[in-house]
Amino acid sequence: MTTFSKTPSEQRNVFSENLRDLIGPDTPIATLSRELDINRTQLNRYLAGESFPRPDILKRICDHFGVDARILIEPLSMLNNNGSDPMINPFLRDYIGAGFTTVTEDIFPSGFYRFSRRSFVHNDQFLVGVVHIRRENGNAYMKGFETKSALEAQNLPSDVPAREFRGVVMQQDDGLCILASRKNTLTCSFNYLSRVASFQNNFWVGYVTRTVPEHDDDLRATRMVYEHLGTGMRNALPAARGAGFRTEAELQPYHRRLLRIDAPFW
DSSP, X not given: OOGGGSOHHXXXXXXXXXXXXXXXXXXXXXXXXXXXXXXXXXXXXXXXXSOOOOHHHHXXXXXXXXXXXXXXXXXXXXXXXXXXXXXXXXXXXXTTGGGTTTOOTTTSOSEEEEEEEEOSSOTTOEEEEEEEEEEETTEEEEEEEOOHHHHHTTXXXXXXXHHEEEEEXXXXXXXXXXXXXXXXXXXXXXXXXXXXXXXXXXXXXEEXXXXXXXXXXXXXXXXXXXXXXXXXXXXXXXXXXXOEEEOGGGSOHHHHHHHTTTSOOO
């Protein structure tokens, strides 16, 4: 939807979301109200998407946060991009970028996920891990940590910064893809997932590929299962404690079934 096709209500919501992002979670509204010399009740109306500020008040807000008047109509993520971000640059925006904001909660809910896949370096073992999916400015982002044993098996650094990876979720014609990387794009992976019809509708199956040169004994692509665990820590913590290399018998039964371990992967 273009800026000019948004309704007044949708435009107010863009501004209120931008304002909340600029303020952040740690700044008390009363403090900001005093700093901006804006009535607290009126400021809360802006934050609730109920009204726009007058031009003089808008200038006060923009000067305070170092932004311009486009915060009324464009998401903050777009304003912070000077055209150097390839994902939302006009050249790719309607191609790759178009899939970012269409990943709704119904399609791929936020929260914790347990995943299982065959190990890339130990063909007789499987890797189990936990990732977290969150929303920001309409986009779905992934964050997780490689297990120390998985990195050590590849002779890679295994300290906490080296273990962290992040990614972005995009909608595809018949599923989802996740592009993930460790910091400074040291390694990347591509995940494709499609939803599985199950009792709780909380499983996805697909495959993962990694960006490494070809070797005779190592895998570069294998099946992968995602299981949504919810948003709370009650199910996530036990899953995190069970992360790492596992035998086929140690996998969750439904994960083992979806991985189709004895079937060739094409």
